[in-house]
Amino acid sequence: MIRHNLLLEYLPTVAQERIDTERAYGRRHYRDNRDRALYNKRLYTHRQLLKGLCVLCPKKAWREGARHCEKHRKDMHRFNHESSDRLKLEIFDHYGGRFCKCCKVDLIEFLSVHHANGDGARHRREVLQGKRLYQWLRRNKFPPGFEVMCMNCNFALGHFGYCPHAGKGA
Numbered sequence: 375m376i377r378h379n380l381l382l383e384y385l386p387t388v389a390q391e392r393i394d395t396e397r398a399y400g401r402r403h404y405r406d407n408r409d410r411a412l413y414n415k416r417l418y419t420h421r422q423l424l425k426g427l428c429v430l431c432p433k434k435a436w437r438e439g440a441r442h443c444e445k446h447r448k449d450m451h452r453f454n455h456e457s458s459d460r461l462k463l464e465i466f467d468h469y470g471g472r473f474c475k476c477c478k479v480d481l482i483e484f485l486s487v488h489h490a491n492g493d494g495a496r497h498r499r500e501v502l503q504g505k506r507l508y509q510w511l512r513r514n515k516f517p518p519g520f521e522v523m524c525m526n527c528n529f530a531l532g533h534f535g536y537c538p539h540a541g542k543g544a
């Protein structure tokens with residue numbers, strides 16, 4: 375009877391210890407592997423660059439000193455564009471929608487986010503621009519005081535202090 379009780383108390387501890395050990399091992403194993411994988415990747419990149427080859431495939435770099443072949447150069451370009459478009463749309467959705475607050479133009483190529491109380495130019499020039507501003511907004515959990523406007527309305531507002539859409543008095 376005593377043996378039985380002891381065993382019951384003993385077992386869960388052992389089981390828990392084993393789980394803990396396995397978890398720790400798993401984490402370490404994962405970390406080691408990740409470090410090794412990163413190291414190998416860096417080494418491979420370095421070797422490819424030394425040979426003047428693409429870092430993603432065995433083809434020749436599109437020009438001397440470049441990191442990618444002609445095909446991967448285009449892929450990276452498209453990827454960068456797509457990811458910054460996604461970011462832009464996400465930001466617009468947080469600041470009133472995907473259209474100009476003044477003239478309702480909804481072509482995202484024309485739209486940008488600026489400071490609502492008129493010192494947008496200063497804020498952008500001094501702190502951040504374009505993609506960097508959008509990344510900053512997302513990182514800072516979309517602070518208030520920004521709005522979506524098209525280039526025309528934004529320019530008119532910055533240059534004349536009013537947008538002709540709204541009239542001089544507005």
Ligand SMILES: [Zn+2]
Pocket residue numbers: 428429430431432433442443444445446
């Ligand atoms: Zn390539």
Ligand SMILES: [Zn+2]
Pocket residue numbers: 474475476477478479523524525526527528
């Ligand atoms: Zn507009």
Ligand SMILES: [Zn+2]
Pocket residue numbers: 476477526527537538539540
């Ligand atoms: Zn306007």
